[in-house]
Amino acid sequence: MSSHSESIIREPLITGNNIxxxxxxxxxxxxxxxxxxxxxxxxxxxxxxxxxxxLFAVSYTFWYGIGSWGLNKTIGWAWDITGFVWWVGxxxxxxxxxxxxxxxxxxxxxxxxxxxEAMTIFAVICAASYIVAHxxxxxxxxxxxxxxxxxxxxxxxxxxxxxxxxxxxxxYFSVSLVFWYTGLLPDIATIRDRATGLRRKIYSVMxxxxxxxxxxxxxxxxxxxxxxxxxxxxxxxxxxxVSMDFATSLEPGWHTTIFPPYFVAGAIFxxxxxxxxxxxxxxxxxxxxxxxxxxxxxxxxKIIILTGxxxxxxxxxxxxxxxxxxxxxxxxxxxxxxxxxxxxASWSMFCxxxxxxxxxxxxxxxxxxxxxxxxxxxxxxGMWFERFVIIVTSLHRDFxxxxxAMFYPTWVDVSVFIGxxxxxxxxxxxxxxxxxxxxxxEVKLILKGxxxxxxxRILASGHVDKDQAEFYIESLEKFDSxxxxxxxxx
Amino acid sequence: xxxxxxxxxxxxxxxxxMDGITLLQxxxxxxxxxxxxxxxxxxEAKLGIKDSRLGYAAFMFGCLGxxxxxxxxxxxxxxxxxxxxxxKPAFAIPxxxxxxxxxxxxxTAFGTVATFFFATHLFPGRTPRxxxxxxxxxxxxxxxDAKGNTPHADITNLLKEAGAVxxxxxxxxxxxxxx
Numbered sequence: 001m002s003s004h005s006e007s008i009i010r011e012p013l014i015t016g017n018n019i020x021x022x023x024x025x026x027x028x029x030x031x032x033x034x035x036x037x038x039x040x041x042x043x044x045x046x047x048x049x050x051x052x053x054x055l056f057a058v059s060y061t062f063w064y065g066i067g068s069w070g071l072n073k074t075i076g077w078a079w080d081i082t083g084f085v086w087w088v089g090x091x092x093x094x095x096x097x098x099x100x101x102x103x104x105x106x107x108x109x110x111x112x113x114x115x116x117e118a119m120t121i122f123a124v125i126c127a128a129s130y131i132v133a134h135x136x137x138x139x140x141x142x143x144x145x146x147x148x149x150x151x152x153x154x155x156x157x158x159x160x161x162x163x164x165x166x167x168x169x170x171x172y173f174s175v176s177l178v179f180w181y182t183g184l185l186p187d188i189a190t191i192r193d194r195a196t197g198l199r200r201k202i203y204s205v206m207x208x209x210x211x212x213x214x215x216x217x218x219x220x221x222x223x224x225x226x227x228x229x230x231x232x233x234x235x236x237x238x239x240x241x242v243s244m245d246f247a248t249s250l251e252p253g254w255h256t257t258i259f260p261p262y263f264v265a266g267a268i269f270x271x272x273x274x275x276x277x278x279x280x281x282x283x284x285x286x287x288x289x290x291x292x293x294x295x296x297x298x299x300x301x302k303i304i305i306l307t308g309x310x311x312x313x314x315x316x317x318x319x320x321x322x323x324x325x326x327x328x329x330x331x332x333x334x335x336x337x338x339x340x341x342x343x344x345a346s347w348s349m350f351c352x353x354x355x356x357x358x359x360x361x362x363x364x365x366x367x368x369x370x371x372x373x374x375x376x377x378x379x380x381x382g383m384w385f386e387r388f389v390i391i392v393t394s395l396h397r398d399f400x401x402x403x404x405a406m407f408y409p410t411w412v413d414v415s416v417f418i419g420x421x422x423x424x425x426x427x428x429x430x431x432x433x434x435x436x437x438x439x440x441x442e443v444k445l446i447l448k449g450x451x452x453x454x455x456x457r458i459l460a461s462g463h464v465d466k467d468q469a470e471f472y473i474e475s476l477e478k479f480d481s482x483x484x485x486x487x488x489x490x
Numbered sequence: 491x492x493x494x495x496x497x498x499x500x501x502x503x504x505x506x507x508m509d510g511i512t513l514l515q516x517x518x519x520x521x522x523x524x525x526x527x528x529x530x531x532x533x534e535a536k537l538g539i540k541d542s543r544l545g546y547a548a549f550m551f552g553c554l555g556x557x558x559x560x561x562x563x564x565x566x567x568x569x570x571x572x573x574x575x576x577x578k579p580a581f582a583i584p585x586x587x588x589x590x591x592x593x594x595x596x597x598t599a600f601g602t603v604a605t606f607f608f609a610t611h612l613f614p615g616r617t618p619r620x621x622x623x624x625x626x627x628x629x630x631x632x633x634x635d636a637k638g639n640t641p642h643a644d645i646t647n648l649l650k651e652a653g654a655v656x657x658x659x660x661x662x663x664x665x666x667x668x669x
Contacts, residue, residue: 021502021527021628146566155566159575164588171592175599182603185612190527190626192618208607209616212626214537216610217529222542223606227599230552234595241588444528448504 005449008464008472012452013108014443015481016290019451021444024291025190028438031286032191036433039285044429050422057415058133066136068412074405075395079413080134082387083420086270087127088169088242089263089383092235093271094120095176098183099231102224107450108299110442111291114187115282115432116275117180122427123274124173126420131169133416161244168241175234179227185210186220186441239267246390252333253394256321262314269307269353270383272300276376278428280369282437289481291438298366298478304379305360311386312354333394341406342393349389352382367478452482494642494659496522498622499632499649504530506653507630511536513652514632519645522633525625544609548602555597560590620666622658629656 061068071078094116101109132138144166146156156163189210192203240260247259283292322334338346356378359365397404459469473487501507514521563586572580625631634645646657
């Protein structure tokens with residue numbers, strides 16, 4: 001029941017005094033109901049400029065063909081597939097937060113799941129745009145679908161991981177979209193019932209006529225649980241299949257059985273970094289410090305250090321197995337990776353993903369907003385390099401030394417990449433303006449049991465073990481949204 | 491005869507609303523529905539609402555999705571156009587697993603959500619049947635059909651006793667129809 005208070009030793013998930021249900025609605029809907037401030041406009045101008053650049057660069061690619069990229073006959077995949085894998089990986093954190101943490105009943109997910117899921121959807125859009133762009137002739141995308149055609153019909157090859165990927169990415173995108181939108185319905189209804197005129201009409205259509213009756217809520221929760229249950233294996237399968245694009249080939253450096261778990265860990269690692277990048281700014285600009293608290297930031301940092309360490313183990317294992325396999329080509333691929341002409345990319349990857357994030361073991365760093373944000377950028381860069389290293393360093397020196405080459409990006413490669421970041425941020429900034437960036441109903445659900453004011457009430461009632469109370473008050477020190485003076489006098 | 495159609499007990503607190511339900515039930519006042527801004531755990535048992543059967547639907551859709559894609563792939567690669575890839579069998583079940591899995595998930599997700607929308611009458615553009623605008627914001631609303639439930643003053647008192655901050659006597663069932 002909603003009144004069930006948690007143990008006092010757990011940190012609060014909602015801070016601040018006098019937080020009522022109405023207050024939660026007001027706080028979360030402020031960016032949606034008020035005109036945007038200067039920070040938003042600045043961000044939006046920058047992002048939409050990037051999106052325009054993307055539009056131009058992609059159109060250029062379609063017009064002149066992928067010859068406008070820096071690819072050559074040895075390196076047939078470079079920034080395109082790097083960007084694709086990078087974006088898909090970033091998307092994974094959203095599903096992890098919304099699905100896996102729901103199954104584990106982690107209540108702290110309630111205030112970050114909505115924006116993380118939105119991030120998933122926008123990231124997968126960016127990823128999918130790379131797939132279409134790298135075909136060169138985008139209208140040929142239809143041939144990746146098993147449709148009857150005039151050649152026989154000649155069907156797509158279901159033995160190929162690239163076709164598995166078509167199914168995985170499209171399923172992932174559509175299931176994430178459905179999950180996200182179903183969760184949004186109650187919150188859209190909240191906006192609808194507070195709006196007037198045309199706004200009310202628009203949100204009314206979007207709300208599907210949601211009323212919040214008992215049966216609707218009961219079924220809603222069942223649906224959420226089922227979707228979480230199937231999204232969990234789905235998200236793990238998606239990056240496993242992406243990794244099989246490489247792992248099932250015979251290319252030294254790609255042909256490894258460790259790839260699926262290694263890619264999944266890397267995806268969650270980079271995804272959480274992107275969540276931090278976005279939310280640390282969003283909580284400040286949108287004034288949501290009471291809902292996305294230091295506890296949330298630290299919890300995400302803990303996931304980052306865990307998955308980052310898994311990635312480090314994977315890098316080392318790969319290197320060791322190359323040596324241990326006694327396969328000459330494999331050994332060469334890995335020696336060349338770290339000590340060949342692309343040594344700078346590999347060591348950037350290793351430093352950004354493995355060495356620097358280790359500072360997160362230190363409590364002070366984990367609880368420092370500036371440091372966390374800086375680290376999240378470092379990890380984003382590192383994870384981009386990881387994909388670049390895997391793809392380009394494995395390809396650039398193939399079995400035939402006469403065809404060895406280097407990859408030099410053209411302005412189109414760079415513009416498509418920078419532009420895709422613009423597309424991502426444009427979508428995200430529009431999202432925070434028109435839809436609630438925090439799941440309102442889900443935050444209300446934890447108000448009575450897990451908020452600071454509820455804990456305060458329990459403390460004031462005096463029926464608390466003294467050590468536990470002290471432990472709890474100590475744990476509050478890390479919060480930037482809690483005034484400690486109140487507790488000192490008690 | 492009173493023109494009141496529905497009596498709404500608006501609560502600020504979900505637990506007080508639950509007390510209100512208990513009190514009404516003890517006094518044999520039937521409850522039409524309850525509207526809340528968030529899911530209330532334990533309310534279904536109290537109001538005698540059966541467990542949702544969406545799980546069965548989800549399972550069926552999953553089975554359907556898996557069967558459809560597996561049959562399709564069998565038709566494409568084994569029956570219609572078998573390919574000789576290094577002399578290996580055309581019916582390569584392990585290779586069919588990824589797509590079979592993906593479509594199982596796809597059908598489950600879309601099927602379950604479609605069933606949910608169908609069963610709950612949700613679709614884009616449906617006119618919202620709102621009894622109280624604050625029920626999606628900060629009010630927990632118990633709705634009682636006024637017809638046959640008299641005297642209304644007693645019901646009002648019961649709701650007030652349980653802690654309702656406001657009791658409304660609405661002459662129309664849905665306020666959202668007024669605009």
